[in-house]
Amino acid sequence: MSAPHHDSTSPGLRAAFQAAVLAVVFLCAALHVGAARAQAFQSLAPHAILLDTASGTVLYEKAADELMVPASLAKLATVLVAFEEMTQGRLTLDSEIGISENAWRKGGGVSGGSSMFAQLNSRIKLSDILRGIIVQSGNDAAIALAEAVAGDEATFARIMTERVRALGLPKSVFKNATGMGDPQQRVTARELALLADHIIKTYPELYKIFGEREFTWNKIKQQNRNPLLTMDIGADGLKTGNIDEAGFGLVGSAVQKGQRLIVVVNGLKTGRDRAQEARKLLEWGFRAFETRQVFAEGEIIGEASVFGGTKGRIGLKAKGPVSLLLPRGSTERLNARIVYRGPLTVPVQEGAEVGRLLVTRGDVKTLDVPLYAAESVEPGTLQSRAFDALMEAATGWVRKVLKRS
Template identity: 65%
Template structure:
């Protein structure tokens, strides 16, 4: 009886998984044979979302002006929803002028106090010139105060899936509670590029002239002729020099994030080295086609006891050219899944790993309708769950391995 109770508890709350071994696959690109002096760094392929390289990618750090990416995302969302337009005008308060203006010692678009500026100009002041006055004016214009705006930033961050980052202001000014990770910043960059392609183009503008003041974009990658088109730099004494960058070559986009560099020159060189290495050393490989059944999940109380799982797009990873090594793809879900289940519902996640390191994660969807089972079927499932047999059945999916050569 005690074994049965424990089994029910495990079945109710445990994460069940199915491991699919992919044999003789060229080595995943995120093998750590690249050396960087950056204390924290990550390199990601945008299309496959394969992590090519990471170093202390989940270590909390001050974002400095890279926090302005989150500020921009909130405004982009307001524009996309129609609640704001590029012609909306925001006032420059005394607070925005004093704390973020030319006299503050930080980056500024030199906005004048008690004037109103079009949102389009404020956005360029934010993303091209990294203007702190623009950031504060935007925050106050959207939600009244920076504090209120920071709450919206955190709400958006949670929706995007930034699991470890916390924002406290729109500028990136030092705050002991404002912390991010390079992994979250890369995820944010990918989201902005994918969700707001037209507005994203602002990040690639080399210069911006406003009120007869011409300023260059602070992103050094834009001047390197490597296909860079964004995103944002940052620097605080506590965080060092950081950069979120994006570049495209031959139709492939890579996202790079570095932070903690001692100089602006080091920041630029290390970011470029990572991008050059990523474009040169890797090639895409397809693991599963769109709509291909990847595995099955166990179902409780349904007219069927297993559910085929598919991805809505091809499952691809970037792999190191010329190397060969075994990798695994693991299906993870909270289960057993309870009927009824509608075809197309997201019910599981696919995680592709090399060793202990995760290369990518993506959702999996039900490929069939599972109706509620009849009374005898539900009774049988109840008996299986009560005993250890049901848990063994669910966990036995670990042994359901698929070998595949690419």
């Protein structure tokens, strides 16, 4: 069971956090967040991450940005493309997907891998194809979907990569729709967690398929391969994976008392290890953290310099309140900094994304929040622009001198 959450922050923590962030624009300010010894957690998984979806707080990470082999975890991107195709009106749940000889031989029952056991040359509704991919991890279903959308699997894989790039995930590369081994097909645990978060929030109705316990096709009943679904911990998705190069992996999500966590583990030696490590991470996350709000909605978080405008500085704010989860009774320090490419050039439009608030807790990249201009800034007078140009030139000269010294 999860512990109750607290949506307010003590005046001392709030003041310390705000003072640290407002002190300078590029900063690393140490923040005390408690008085007792921090809770520690170690996972056996070579790659792992635990994410709170409401605040975006990373509760735990281990080699979360290192490239790894996804195996069938790649099918999350396969499903993403299908969901987006439906949103664009190019597919519906009733669309019929043909099972080619390539899909049947490469991914069907004759292949020896995970399969939906679709019949050669049959046509299957997309609603069933999705269950074949999600519940049964069917390679035949994934290949058939790829061919229906893009004509061939290689083209579909390029689309998969393009779609995750559009979500701001720069590292993951897909080479097929199934997760079968390929030397160039790699992902990171962090990007899988963010991909899962996007699917859950963007397609809540379609996401329900991930929680279905079993699916029968061609008179063959298969259980959902996600072991978390039977553990009575609030799990409702997402996907498992396993090939020799990857080990055993899982992307899972669970909800307790309105809080949703996403866990990713990969590289484990057995399916039992995979299930135990994912469960331990989720249970620890629900139990060991409390929510603190550090900035209210609309509150100025920091400032950015502006070049050539009617104002030399502009306030930055998030789109909503900024909260994060902290270990109960922790003595760990938070390091906060605002990052932007500056000075900003005019015109600057109110609401434009211009920077990010980055918060770390030890080695954990705890929070990454987009920051937006709190107001518009128009070009200044010719005299003010000339002065700004002179100051920027001088600042650049000082930077070069310091770099050489």
